[in-house]
Amino acid sequence: MRIIFPDSSAKEYEAGTTGLEIAGDISPGLARNALIVRFNGELLDLKEPLYDDGSIEILTFRDEEGKKALRYSCSHVMASAVQKLYPGTKLGIGPSIDDGFYYDFDIPDFTGISAFEEITAEMKRQVKEDIPFIRKEMSFEEAVALFDGKGEKYKIELLDELRDTGESISVYSHGDFVDLCRGPHVPSTGYMKHFDLLSTAGAYWRGDEKNMMLTRIYATVFDSSKNLKEHLSMLEEAKKRDHRKLGSELGLFTIGNEGGPGLVYWLPAGTIVREELENHWKKAHVKAGYQLVSTPHIAPVDLWKTSGHYDYYRDNMYFLKIDKGEYALKPMNCPGHIIIYNHRKRSYRELPMRLAELGMVYRYEKSGVLHGLMRVRGFTVDDGHIFCTEDQIVEEIQQVVRFALYFLKIHNFGYSIELSLMDREHTDKYAGEPEEWSKVELALAKALDEMGEEYRSVPGEAVFYGPKIDIKMKDALGRFWQGPTIQFDFNIPQRFNLTYIGNDGKEHRVFMVHRALYGSLERFIGNLIEHYSGNLPGWLAPHQVVILPITGSQLGKAEELESILTDSDIRCRIDDRSETVGYRIREAETGKVPFMLIIGEREAGSGMVSLRIHGSGDKGSMKLDEAIEIVMAGCRRPELP
RNA sequence: GCCGGCGUAGCUCAGCUGGCAGAGCAGCGCAUUCGUAAUGCGCAGGUCAACGGUUCGACCCCGUUCGCCGGCUCCA
CATH class of the missing domain: 3.30.930.10 (Bira Bifunctional Protein; Domain 2)
Structure with missing residues (x-):
C-alpha cells in the first residue's frame, strides 16, 4: 500500500503495517512520542493495522487530538483505580477537557480528597505494569449485555442514545477494566507516567440539575514531567494572583460575612482604583x-x-x-x-x-x-x-x-x-x-x-x-x-x-x-488584579509614591516633595515611622507601590532624590525634577481614543 | 440551589484520646535615626462562626443555621 506523509512524500508499505511501525520507520523518536494516528482523516489507534493506500499523520502530544487521546486514556486508568479501591462504583463519563480530564463516578462511601493518595498509587502501579489498551467493536446488544452485567446504569443510558445515532459501538479495556469509548487510545497504560489528581467536585449527571449528583475527580496528564510541572506551577501562579487574596492583602475590598454574601464593600484603596477606571471611562464615553x-x-x-x-x-x-x-x-x-x-x-x-x-x-x-468580585449580587x-x-x-x-x-x-x-x-x-x-x-x-x-x-x-x-x-x-x-x-x-x-x-x-x-x-466593573477589576498580579499600572495604583526620609532630619525635604507631587495630582504619602529604611522599603514593595522616593543626607543638601521602582529596584540618586518626570510619566492616565 | 471540604486573634496557622486558648506577622508602647525587601525589648489582642444537644466538664463529639472554599447548574 502507498502511504503519503504530511510533507506529501510517499512510501510503499506492506498491507497490515501499523501506524506505530510506520512511525518507527520514520524515526525512533517519533515512534516514542507517537500517541495516535490520523489515517485518511480518521483517528486511529497506533496498533491498528492499515490496509489501504492513504495519507497518514502521526499525532503526538503536540497535536490537539493526541493530547486528548492521552487524557481520556488516562481517565480510564483513573476510573479503573477508583473502581478497584471502591467496589460498587458506577461509571459516569470521563472526557478530556482543556488542560486535563475528569471522570464522573457514583462512588459509595467516597472519602474525598484523602483518597487521592491511594488512587494515585494504584494508577502508578498500572502505569508501571504498562497494560495494553485493547479496542473491541461490538453490536449494540452485546454492549448493553456487557455493561448491564456490570450494573453500569449510566453507561446503559449513554448506549441508549448511541443506538439512535447508528454509530458503531466500541469499548476499550485494559486488564479487567472495560469502558465504553469511541477512542482512539494510546497503546498502553505506560504512556501516562506524568499525571496528577487535582480536585474533586460534585457534578450533575449529564449536566442537568434535576439529575443525581456524581463525584467528579479532576486530573491532568502530560507527555513529560517538565510539562506537567510547568502546568502545576501555572496553577500555583494563578492561585497567587487570586484577586480575592490580593484584594484583601492590598486592602481593596471586603465581601461576604456580615456585609452579606455577594455584596462588595470597597475600601479606600479599592475605591481609588474604581474611581480612576470610572473617570477614564466617562471621559472616553x-x-x-x-x-x-x-x-x-x-x-x-x-x-x-x-x-x-x-x-x-x-x-x-x-x-x-x-x-x-x-x-x-x-x-x-x-x-x-x-x-x-x-x-x-x-x-x-x-x-x-x-x-x-x-x-x-x-x-x-x-x-x-458567588465568587469574589467575579460573581456577586x-x-x-x-x-x-x-x-x-x-x-x-x-x-x-x-x-x-x-x-x-x-x-x-x-x-x-x-x-x-x-x-x-x-x-x-x-x-x-x-x-x-x-x-x-x-x-x-x-x-x-x-x-x-x-x-x-x-x-x-x-x-x-x-x-x-x-x-x-x-x-x-x-x-x-x-x-x-x-x-x-x-x-x-x-x-x-x-x-x-x-x-x-x-x-x-x-x-x-x-x-x-x-x-x-x-461588563461589570467589579468583575473587570477582579480580572485586572489577576492580570497584573496586583501590580496595577501607575494610574490605577491606590498609592503611587511613598516618600522615605532616611532619618528625621530629611522630613522637611520630604514634605516639600510631597506637596509638589500632590499639586501634580500624584497620590503620595510620607512614611517617616521610626523603622529602618529596609523595613519601610519592604513594606512599600509588598504593598506594590510603584514608586519610592528616598531622601537621605546625601540627597537632601543637593536637590537630589533616590528613586526606586517597584519590582525593578534601586535606580540611584538623580535630580528632583528628573525623578518627578519619571513618576509623572509612570502615573499618566491612558490617552483617550 | 446541589455534591464535597473548611470556619481558632486583623492576617497566616498550631492546639494530642474531651480537662485553664498558643505562635509568627500586623497593632500599640518604649528604645533606636538607620542608605534600598523584616532593629530590639515590652504590652495588648479570643463568646474557638452562631445556636442547640450529649457530658461532671466541649475549640474538640452530635444536630441546626450562617459564612467561605473547590466544582456542578446558572451568569456580567
Whole structure:
C-alpha cells in the first residue's frame, strides 16, 4: 500500500503495517512520542493495522487530538483505580477537557480528597505494569449485555442514545477494566507516567440539575514531567494572583460575612482604583459621543412588566413594597434608559443617540455561584444603549467594537470575537421577524468584516431578543474571560414602542443596541488584579509614591516633595515611622507601590532624590525634577481614543 | 440551589484520646535615626462562626443555621 506523509512524500508499505511501525520507520523518536494516528482523516489507534493506500499523520502530544487521546486514556486508568479501591462504583463519563480530564463516578462511601493518595498509587502501579489498551467493536446488544452485567446504569443510558445515532459501538479495556469509548487510545497504560489528581467536585449527571449528583475527580496528564510541572506551577501562579487574596492583602475590598454574601464593600484603596477606571471611562464615553445619564436603583414593577423582565427574569430580582405599590431593584439598566429616550418624541436628527451610565444593578444569584468580585449580587454595569436608524447600524457597531478594543488594549488583554446568531431551525424562540434578524446579522458580520477583525460565528447562541457580538479577553496567564458584549435588541423597542420621526415626517421604529465594555466593573477589576498580579499600572495604583526620609532630619525635604507631587495630582504619602529604611522599603514593595522616593543626607543638601521602582529596584540618586518626570510619566492616565 | 471540604486573634496557622486558648506577622508602647525587601525589648489582642444537644466538664463529639472554599447548574 502507498502511504503519503504530511510533507506529501510517499512510501510503499506492506498491507497490515501499523501506524506505530510506520512511525518507527520514520524515526525512533517519533515512534516514542507517537500517541495516535490520523489515517485518511480518521483517528486511529497506533496498533491498528492499515490496509489501504492513504495519507497518514502521526499525532503526538503536540497535536490537539493526541493530547486528548492521552487524557481520556488516562481517565480510564483513573476510573479503573477508583473502581478497584471502591467496589460498587458506577461509571459516569470521563472526557478530556482543556488542560486535563475528569471522570464522573457514583462512588459509595467516597472519602474525598484523602483518597487521592491511594488512587494515585494504584494508577502508578498500572502505569508501571504498562497494560495494553485493547479496542473491541461490538453490536449494540452485546454492549448493553456487557455493561448491564456490570450494573453500569449510566453507561446503559449513554448506549441508549448511541443506538439512535447508528454509530458503531466500541469499548476499550485494559486488564479487567472495560469502558465504553469511541477512542482512539494510546497503546498502553505506560504512556501516562506524568499525571496528577487535582480536585474533586460534585457534578450533575449529564449536566442537568434535576439529575443525581456524581463525584467528579479532576486530573491532568502530560507527555513529560517538565510539562506537567510547568502546568502545576501555572496553577500555583494563578492561585497567587487570586484577586480575592490580593484584594484583601492590598486592602481593596471586603465581601461576604456580615456585609452579606455577594455584596462588595470597597475600601479606600479599592475605591481609588474604581474611581480612576470610572473617570477614564466617562471621559472616553463623552469623547465618543455618548451622553451620560443616571437612573434610580429601584423602579415600579409595571416598568419591569413592560420590559419583560418581570416575566423572564423575576427569579433573579429583588422586590420591595413602597406605599401601595410594588417595586423592584433594577437587575438591568435598560428600562431606565428607555424612559429617558421615550420621555418625549425623538427626531431622526437626534440619532444615533448614545446613552451611557455606570449603573449599579442587583441580581439574585444562587449562593453557590458567588465568587469574589467575579460573581456577586450587586454590581456596576458600564452600560450603554444606542438608539439608531437601520442605516446607522453598521457604523455604530464598528464604533462600539473599536471602542471596546480600545479599553482592552490599554491593559494589553488579548481577545477573540464571537458573533452569536439565531438558531434558524427554531425561529419562533426569538423576538422580532426572521427577515429583520437576517438584516441585522448581516450588518453585524459586515461591520466586523470591514474592520478586518477575525471572528467566529456561532448559530444558536444568540439571546432571544437579538444577535450579539461577544469579545472574550485573554489575560496574562492565557485565560479567557467574558469581556465586552454588544447586543442587538428587537424586543424592547417593540415592547416600549420606541420610535423616532423620520425626515418623511412619519414614525419609525428605532433600532437599539445594548453594550457593556467592562461588563461589570467589579468583575473587570477582579480580572485586572489577576492580570497584573496586583501590580496595577501607575494610574490605577491606590498609592503611587511613598516618600522615605532616611532619618528625621530629611522630613522637611520630604514634605516639600510631597506637596509638589500632590499639586501634580500624584497620590503620595510620607512614611517617616521610626523603622529602618529596609523595613519601610519592604513594606512599600509588598504593598506594590510603584514608586519610592528616598531622601537621605546625601540627597537632601543637593536637590537630589533616590528613586526606586517597584519590582525593578534601586535606580540611584538623580535630580528632583528628573525623578518627578519619571513618576509623572509612570502615573499618566491612558490617552483617550 | 446541589455534591464535597473548611470556619481558632486583623492576617497566616498550631492546639494530642474531651480537662485553664498558643505562635509568627500586623497593632500599640518604649528604645533606636538607620542608605534600598523584616532593629530590639515590652504590652495588648479570643463568646474557638452562631445556636442547640450529649457530658461532671466541649475549640474538640452530635444536630441546626450562617459564612467561605473547590466544582456542578446558572451568569456580567
